[in-house]
Amino acid sequence: MIITFGRQHGTRGYLIAQQLAAQLGCNYCDKEILERAAENSHFSREILKSYDEKRVFPYFIPAVGSIEVGGDFRLNMRLANAQFDAIRELAEEGDAVFIGRCADYVLRDRPDLVRVFITAERDFRIQTVVENSELTAEQAKKLIKSVDRDRAGYYSYFTDQTWGDPACYDLTLNVTRIPVEGAVRIIRSCAEAILQDR
Numbered sequence: 001m002i003i004t005f006g007r008q009h010g011t012r013g014y015l016i017a018q019q020l021a022a023q024l025g026c027n028y029c030d031k032e033i034l035e036r037a038a039e040n041s042h043f044s045r046e047i048l049k050s051y052d053e054k055r056v057f058p059y060f061i062p063a064v065g066s067i068e069v070g071g072d073f074r075l076n077m078r079l080a081n082a083q084f085d086a087i088r089e090l091a092e093e094g095d096a097v098f099i100g101r102c103a104d105y106v107l108r109d110r111p112d113l114v115r116v117f118i119t120a121e122r123d124f125r126i127q128t129v130v131e132n133s134e135l136t137a138e139q140a141k142k143l144i145k146s147v148d149r150d151r152a153g154y155y156s157y158f159t160d161q162t163w164g165d166p167a168c169y170d171l172t173l174n175v176t177r178i179p180v181e182g183a184v185r186i187i188r189s190c191a192e193a194i195l196q197d198r
Helices: 013-024 031-040 045-050 075-091 122-131 137-158 180-195
Strands: 002-007 027-029 096-099 113-119 171-174
Touching (some): 002 013, 027 075, 045 075, 113 180, 171 180
Parallel strands (some): 002 096, 027 096
């Protein structure tokens, strides 16, 4: 069983994914993707993290001394491919729950895949960010907009799909009125129904 999560910022998507993975006894793959990508490539964890799910600019020029480049070298493509290879490798190791990084698209040909997208109303998301940070409501609003813009841009650059489009997922769940435990139950039930005959 492979379950991938796309999520808007401030929806507690990572908490839902963590609890689901714990219940199912699956590997939880979030920052672990970066760790594996760093192990398997010449990129450091720090540079992978700095471009993690960020909008891609086609003609990126790195800062002097940050990394060696030459010709038409495309740093962001190489970084993304390192992560995508890590996702495929982790998926081959057993049942897993993946967070973001186009995992739903990278693993789209697997028959054991369940794709989930977590959304919520704006005020709920702002409040969630405020409660988990030292930001004001206005700062949280700006952060949410920035993070979601980056995630959407990253996703659209590396896939032929639209981030958050319900047609691209097996389940799109609005968690505004659903506690984390309830969301886990719903997703688990959906995943089991989808995979019961496979």
